[in-house]
Amino acid sequence: MHFILKSFEELNAHQLYAILQLREEVFIIEQNVVYKDLDDKDQKAKHLLGFYEDKLVAYARLIPDGISYPDFTSFGRVVVAPKLRNTKFGILLMQEVMQKIELLYPEMPIKISAQSYLIPFYEKFGFVVNSAEYIEDHLPHTEMVKK
Template sequence: MEITFKIKRFNELSSAELYSVLQLRSEVFVVEQNCVYQDIDDKDAKALHVLGYCQNELSAYSRLFDAGNYFDEASIGRVIVRQKFRKFNFGHDLMRVSIAAIEENFNQTAITISAQEYLKIFYESHGFVQTSESYLEDDIPHIEMKKK
C-alpha cells in the first residue's frame, strides 16, 4: 500500500476535503476513542493541513501550527490514521511529512506536541522527548513532548 500527501492551508481545502477531515477526526477521536469533546475549535483556520490518501480515501491527517499559534514552538496536532490503514505504518509517513512541512513552511525545527501517553514510544521514534508529567486532556492521559 502506498500513501500520498497533500499539504494545504485552510482556505485551500475544498468543501469535500474539509468534510472528509472532520468526518475522520470525529470517527477516531469521538467515536473510536469514546470521547465527547469539541473537535471544531476555531484553530483550523490558522493551521496547515496534511492529508494522506490511500486508494483515493483520506487515510491519514494532521494539522500543523507555526510557533506562537498553539504552543511557543511550532506544533503538530490531530494526528490520525484511519483504523483500517494502521497496519501499513502510515503514522510514521505522516509524522515524517508533518515534520518536514513545519521546517519548509514555517522555517522551524523546534516542535511541541500534546501526545496521547500510550503513543510515547511512537513519537520518541521521531525524535520527541517527554517534557511533562501525565495530564488528562478530554479524559485521556497525555504528555507534552518536544523535538529540538
C-alpha cells in the same frame, strides 16, 4: 499513499468534510470521548492530507508558532484510518509531518500534547517527554518537545 498540504482557505468542501469525518471517527467515536474538535486552530493551520486509493486515510494539522504554545510550532489531530493501522501509514504520515514542518517553520522547536500511549512512537521522531502526565479531553496526555 500521496500527500497534499493546504491552508484552511484552500480546502474544498469535500476535503473539509473528509477531514472532519476521519477525526470524528477516531477521536470521538472510537475513543469514546466527547470534546470540542472545532477549536479555532484549523483556520490558522496547514492541513496535511494523506490519500490512498483516492480516499483520505491519514491526516495531521500543522500549527504555526504562538498558536498552541508560545515560541513553539506544533502539530496535532494526527490520525490514520482504523482499517489501515499497522500498515506503516502512521510512520509515513509522521515523516511527512516532520518534513513539512521543517519547510514551513525552519529551525523552530516543536511542542506537542501527545496521548501518553504514543510516547514511544513520537520518540522515534526525536521527541522527548517535557511534562508529567495530565488529563486532556478525558485521556492521559504528556507534553513532548523536539528542538
